[in-house]
Amino acid sequence: MLSLEDLETWLSQKLAKRDRSEIILYLSIITYVVVFSSLTIVRHYAFKTRAWDLGIFTQSLWTTSFAGRFFYHTCELMVNPSGSFFGVHFSPILFFVLPFYRIFPTVETLLIIQALVLSSAAIPIYKLAKEYIGYRVVSLIFALTYLAYPATQYVNWYDFHVQIFLPLFFSFAIYYLFKERWPKYFLFIFFALMCEEHVAIITFFVGIYVAWKYREQIISAVRRKGPVERKLFVPFITMVISVIWYWFTLWQRNTFFPTNPAALEVFLGSANFTILGAKNPLEIPLLIVLRPLNALQALAYDGHLKLLYLFVLFGPLALFSFKASSLLIPTISWFGFSLISQTLAHHVLGHQYETYVIAFISAAAIFGLRKTFLKKQGLKDISGSLKKLVVCSFIFLVTISPLSPLITTLFPGYASIQIGEHERLLYEVLALIPTNASILTQDNIFPHVSHRVEAYVVPYIFLDSGIRELAIDFVSQTMDKVEFILVDNKTDPTSTSLIHSLLETKPPQFTLIVTEDNNTILLYQRKT
Template sequence: MKFYRTNIDLRLTVILFIFGLVYASISLVNHFLFRTYGWDLGLYNNALYDYSRFQWNNEILLLPYLKISNSLGDHFSLTTVFISPLVWIFGSYTMLIFQIASILWGGYGIYRYVEYISGEKKTARWATVHFLSMWGIYSALAFDYHDNVVAAMFVPWFMLYVFRKKYLLSSLFLLLILTAKENMALWTIFICIGLITILYKEKRTLIYLMAATIFSGLYFIVVSKFVIPSLSGSDNDYIHFRYNVLGSSMKEALFFFFQHPVQSFTILFENHTGNPAFYGIKSELHFLVLLSGGIALFYKPQFLLMLIPIYFQKMFHNDPGKWGIFLQYSVEFAPILTIAVFYSITKAANKALKNYLMYATVACSLLGAIYLLDHKREFNYPPEQARFYQKQHYQTNYNIDSIYSAMKLIPPDAKVSAHSMLVPHLAIRDVIYYFPYIGDAEYVMALPSSGNYYPLNKNEFLFKLDSLQKDISWQTIYVDSSAILIKKR
């Protein structure tokens, strides 16, 4: 079972190294400068701590807004469980480092897949550049860690081993995709269906893909319908179904698609909230998909099949922030678009045309990334979180040294309520709350001048802090222009 080769492609190594530096300059710098957040990186870091100590995580960071007895009852992801021992090496940076490594591993998977179907290392290298330049990757890296990013990076490997008829290895990567996040099972159903339409003439592969499709479907039903509700500690259905335009449940959504096919199709392009602030978000996504190689989806619609659940989970959602190109909600486009466009390019008979298409596609992918990085919508993260090429990305108004000094005053086993940007750094402990919820916390720490007061407004946030400072049961033990640390007497 070999995932690597002894004959190293030096040019590929340089490509991976350069992109690794770029990714680290986005993700790791953001974390160091307190641009990562309680929701979501803080949740993952606290889960890492619990799993590394062989105990379940109860997502107390969601209190008082949501009470879950087991974090697997929120999203069923085993990735955090698998890598939890690494927290004792990399600390609060663990998930971010793992995410970067996963993306580079996905890039290597693209290289191996394209080399296999084309027989050309040069084409495979350019495919890797195309993939690692994709805007969906940069938008995900700019905001914390997410399981679907890791899952998407296993897709090229799954497809490679299906094509090579290495079914044991393809099954391993299928399981890694499925266990990364429960909704990935819907995606693998359509990936398998798309592969069936390509490889249907190969009997053993056809049987394997049909079995993988059925297994993915059963996995999704069992996990979303039974496992997650039972672990969440409630009798509720799957808590992440937020598609009011389709109905109140997955069953109603399925009926809606069949009863209103035309309306379902138009929602893929229309702002179904009616709020003018959200016009153009879906069009922007479609434009970048086409720019980054989406035209190949018309030439090889088998790959468009693979993106059906990605389009639907984005475009029908209640939250307009999920429709567009920002955050982690578009990373699944990256492997499919790269594979689709280079699968199409390898079919070109004319070598000159093949090279022209290859270079043009890579250039368009880079243009898409530039557009994303230089573009901003008000309801997404601040632009300095993504623009690694600007000085502002490496600067902050905080006194970084003083904040880290203040955090050292908190004992490692203390119960803490912390401001969102501090939570990921302080979550490697048993009890951590998301301020303004205090619970039984012994320490409260905040950055009053941060400008980020979610879920409160500024006045509510500062009033809450001021009340604690005036409360005789609390003592302010550290305060400066950047941070305040309050201790229970």
């Protein structure tokens, strides 16, 4: 049987001037990109993508590229009257995506970019492990573990988000932090900040971690009151930049893209924290101190799911992250938010939020294993730890990955992909709508019609919120100006029911011109 030492020797051999381990890494990334971009594209064809959030990005990028608007989308006009995505999130990273989308203005472009960017974080993870553990076999295992990591795959599975850049940027920032190459460290911190305004809270905690890392030198410098090494200013600079950046993002939103005052509480997410009583996420730390019993009640809400959430984030890495727990300091803000929140999406896989912590969990696992390696001083001595890591990664991959047969069986509406007669009929109906016509439709159809300025969606996410009446009024007013209405009662009975109820209250403005699949697909056209 091939020993780890033999495998290490084989991986170190050159092929086309590259270590075999690097070639395997790049081939693994390519395989990941092909698999996940293909599956998510098919998922889109199966009408499993949504206005929130793929449709938001396709319309924002299209209107910027071809309609002279500034990242304009219509999905949240009742909350964000400007329509600019920058009225919801400050994400200048989109300017890097924009040229690619302008050249290839399709949904497929975004889904391929997403798979490529997410998988590319395996490169700095590989470099970090190789630099600080020293063996190619260990580095490759960590890189492959990242690609097999369920949290990574679920982010990839769910539409498109600007947060996909965070594992890549944070992993490089961590790598250059340990290398003490400060210009590159700050470059990737800056790139991370460009993704979304809440990242500034994460980077502030990165600054706290750096201060902890250099705590002895900082204390010594304070005591001797002499010259201070430049690196000891890094944590302070990181925290100051984070505070200034966050303030700037709020200023630009309030100045140029103000939120509808009637929807401000919903926009700030107060419904997520009714037990704690927070009206704004920034109030959470103070209220945890002032209302500890409420905080415990909020923590216990969905307590079993929150424990499971932590398990599926740390379990695939065999809990090694806890052996270097100080590297988890930057995750405090996200876990403090998600574990106090009453919103299910904040403490289950299947959304973009895990991108805030993936890089730190992975880096902590690398340095956790490094502690074991330093104690035992040999590749053979840590073989048991490596086997544990591989086994845990494999078990979680085959049981909870979105590609797992178990998940597709238990959650077919989310994970399974099927393009049947219903979907084919829906495409035939879509083909009847002129490409420049104004249209109101539902969540899962919107990404297919979002390449126009006047595409609108029934804002179902607000129908169970404090602005329900505002959302219904928006739909009613939109119906008065669009040329077409397309609904599918099979996949979205809520939106279909709302449209029908509003049609009954209005003078006859629309004609039902197409009905398919036992009256589940309905296309209305405004009367001329």
